Amino acid sequence: MSGAENVGQDGAKARAALALRVREHIIRMATEGGCFIGASLSCADVIVHLYTEVLDIAPDRLDDDSRDYFFLSKGHDVPALYGTLAELGYIDKDRLKNHLSVDDHIYWHPNRKMPAVEFHSGSLGHLLSVSMGVATDIKLRGGNNKVYVMLGDGECNEGSVWEAALVAGAHKLDNLVVVVDRNEFQANIRTEELIPLEPLQNKWQAMGWHTRRCDGHDFAALDQAFTDLPFGEGAPSVVICDTVRGKGLPSIEKRADRWFVNFTADEIAQLLEELHGQAEAQLTSEALHVR
Amino acid sequence: MTQKSYQDTLEALCAEDDRIVVMTAENRAAIRGLPPKLGPRFIDVGICEQTMIGMAAGLSLRGRVPFVHALSVFLTMRAFEFIRTDLGIAGLKALIVGGVPGFLSDGNGPTHQAIEDIALMRGIPGMHVFCPADNEELVQAIPLLTKTDQACYIRYYDGAAPVTHKSPVEVGKAETLTEGDDIAILSVGFLLKETVKAQQVLSDAGHSTRLCNMRFVSPLDAEAVRDAAKTCKLVVCVEDHFKRGGLYSAVIEQLADEGIHGNVRSIALDQKWFTPGRLPQVLDNEGFTGDKLAKRIEALFKETV
Numbered sequence: 001m002s003g004a005e006n007v008g009q010d011g012a013k014a015r016a017a018l019a020l021r022v023r024e025h026i027i028r029m030a031t032e033g034g035c036f037i038g039a040s041l042s043c044a045d046v047i048v049h050l051y052t053e054v055l056d057i058a059p060d061r062l063d064d065d066s067r068d069y070f071f072l073s074k075g076h077d078v079p080a081l082y083g084t085l086a087e088l089g090y091i092d093k094d095r096l097k098n099h100l101s102v103d104d105h106i107y108w109h110p111n112r113k114m115p116a117v118e119f120h121s122g123s124l125g126h127l128l129s130v131s132m133g134v135a136t137d138i139k140l141r142g143g144n145n146k147v148y149v150m151l152g153d154g155e156c157n158e159g160s161v162w163e164a165a166l167v168a169g170a171h172k173l174d175n176l177v178v179v180v181d182r183n184e185f186q187a188n189i190r191t192e193e194l195i196p197l198e199p200l201q202n203k204w205q206a207m208g209w210h211t212r213r214c215d216g217h218d219f220a221a222l223d224q225a226f227t228d229l230p231f232g233e234g235a236p237s238v239v240i241c242d243t244v245r246g247k248g249l250p251s252i253e254k255r256a257d258r259w260f261v262n263f264t265a266d267e268i269a270q271l272l273e274e275l276h277g278q279a280e281a282q283l284t285s286e287a288l289h290v291r
Numbered sequence: 292m293t294q295k296s297y298q299d300t301l302e303a304l305c306a307e308d309d310r311i312v313v314m315t316a317e318n319r320a321a322i323r324g325l326p327p328k329l330g331p332r333f334i335d336v337g338i339c340e341q342t343m344i345g346m347a348a349g350l351s352l353r354g355r356v357p358f359v360h361a362l363s364v365f366l367t368m369r370a371f372e373f374i375r376t377d378l379g380i381a382g383l384k385a386l387i388v389g390g391v392p393g394f395l396s397d398g399n400g401p402t403h404q405a406i407e408d409i410a411l412m413r414g415i416p417g418m419h420v421f422c423p424a425d426n427e428e429l430v431q432a433i434p435l436l437t438k439t440d441q442a443c444y445i446r447y448y449d450g451a452a453p454v455t456h457k458s459p460v461e462v463g464k465a466e467t468l469t470e471g472d473d474i475a476i477l478s479v480g481f482l483l484k485e486t487v488k489a490q491q492v493l494s495d496a497g498h499s500t501r502l503c504n505m506r507f508v509s510p511l512d513a514e515a516v517r518d519a520a521k522t523c524k525l526v527v528c529v530e531d532h533f534k535r536g537g538l539y540s541a542v543i544e545q546l547a548d549e550g551i552h553g554n555v556r557s558i559a560l561d562q563k564w565f566t567p568g569r570l571p572q573v574l575d576n577e578g579f580t581g582d583k584l585a586k587r588i589e590a591l592f593k594e595t596v
Contacts, residue, residue, distance in 0.1 A: 065353070112381065119352070119377075119381070120376075120380060120381065123372065123376050125341075126345055126373065126377055127345075128345070129341065129342040129343075129344070129345025129346050129348075129349070129373070129377075130345045130346070130348045130349040130352070130377055131349060132345070132346050132349060133345065133346035133348060133349020133350040133351070133352065133353070133357075134349040134350075134353055135349075136349070137349070137350050137353035137354075137355055138353075139331070140312075140331055140332065160341045160342065160345070160373075163339045163341060163342050164339070164341075164342045164345065166337075166339070167336045167337060167339055167342050167346075170337070171334075171336075
């Protein structure tokens with residue numbers, strides 16, 4: 001999908017409207033068992049941007065070897081991916097109602113039986129290396145397609161991320177692009193209060209990567225950040241997207257230290273109103289501390 | 292007849308099957324000559340076993356058949372969750388080639404002793420576990436294993452054949468080298484060269500002794516196991532592996548599933564790592580030389596039959 005016609009203010013508005021609908025899907029998945037709402041809301045704009053402007057992919061090209069690949073390594077924010085896929089025609093919107101049904105494949109982490117889900121995830125620190133295998137094969141076959149993989153910032157605690165980053169740099173995988181959803185939270189604690197990651201760009205640079213950093217909620221900034229890939233010859237690229245956990249819902253942003261939630265139907269209705277500029281939801285359901 | 296080496300076999304296979312890529316976590320002992328032959332299809336990730344398995348999954352996703360190489364202990368344990376999660380859950384194929392498994396780590400010490408590797412690998416749904424007794428079996432199996440749909444863990448051993456084999460390697464089939472109905476020895480991997488001697492000693496002592504070269508622990512040759520348990524007064528599983536989780540466990544699970552009550556015993560490492568040393572001394576010290584195995588099996592026979 002070429003983004004050329006969408007670039008500019010109108011394009012940004014269209015993406016913002018799309019992202020709003022994706023957030024509605026995310027909110028609706030936060031009941032009857034719940035979901036990881038905060039992390040899903042933080043990366044929703046970035047995923048919308050990738051699918052509308054960056055990835056060379058379409059619903060009828062999921063078996064095309066020359067498509068771009070998108071891997072969601074921080075699997076717990078899969079509601080943002082499913083919401084985007086539903087809005088863009090990769091999956092039926094009605095299918096999202098099957099969240100947590102044993103008769104479908106929609107649950108708290110991605111399942112590759114779902115259309116456009118390139119690989120399952122959930123265990124952090126896996127898909128950078130898996131995506132490197134795909135990127136390596138594309139190079140072996142002389143392909144021009146690119147491989148994108150989204151990591152969480154908390155996920156960057158995993159040694160396997162840095163092991164793989166070192167190897168990707170050494171192997172000069174310039175068809176590989178990492179996108180870090182820098183929402184500043186681990187599961188329940190601020191990254192900088194537990195295992196500080198800054199200066200994060202320098203860490204990737206030290207591994208031999210070209211780096212950029214941008215506001216992950218500003219579509220104009222995302223337009224700029226994702227132009228001219230790869231950013232340089234002979235090295236993989238990383239875009240660190242600064243985001244806010246719970247973005248779009250002030251009442252959730254306040255609860256950013258609660259990463260998994262299961263709301264009542266009434267709370268969901270209030271959150272949907274809040275998303276559209278109404279009063280903040282009155283949330284009484286206890287959020288679940290996973291750790 | 293001169294046997295082709297593992298490396299030559301792999302090179303020839305790569306020439307005829309362009310799906311194959313050869314990977315290593317900087318352990319080139321068995322494949323030193325391949326980089327110039329394979330060019331970019333030889334992928335060395337450095338000492339990063341997890342990354343290698345993740346990449347192998349990605350390559351497999353694109354239709355490649357990766358052969359991955361590292362020492363058994365680091366491959367199956369450091370990278371276990373990657374094997375289980377990226378290959379296992381996805382049902383992706385890779386040939387996982389583990390170097391110096393079991394006693395073959397001789398002088399390295401417990402850090403390098405892969406003696407729970409079979410337990411881990413056979414615990415993954417769909418994973419095959421192949422324990423070649425010698426180079427002949429190893430190179431014979433490689434093309435077969437490339438053609439199956441399943442991932443396979445190969446307990447690498449390329450030593451000379453201690454016997455003239457009676458049957459070609461088939462996935463999930465054991466080889467019965469001698470028939471017998473007093474004792475059955477179920478032998479795993481390179482220990483065949485010791486169990487062959489033990490069989491001879493026991494046979495000379497008047498015990499009708501069957502020797503089964505198991506070859507695969509998964510899929511297990513249920514028929515060979517069933518027949519040994521039903522026919523022989525004593526079945527002994529001999530393996531350089533912890534007693535828990537390896538061949539012995541696989542055999543008794545199989546028999547229990549079928550409701551067969553056999554006299555099945557284990558000669559393995561029971562709740563201990565082995566004392567490191569040079570391989571012949573290790574075998575002697577742990578009681579796994581042909582003579583010592585014969586004595587231990589004879590004792591089990593006296594005790595239990």
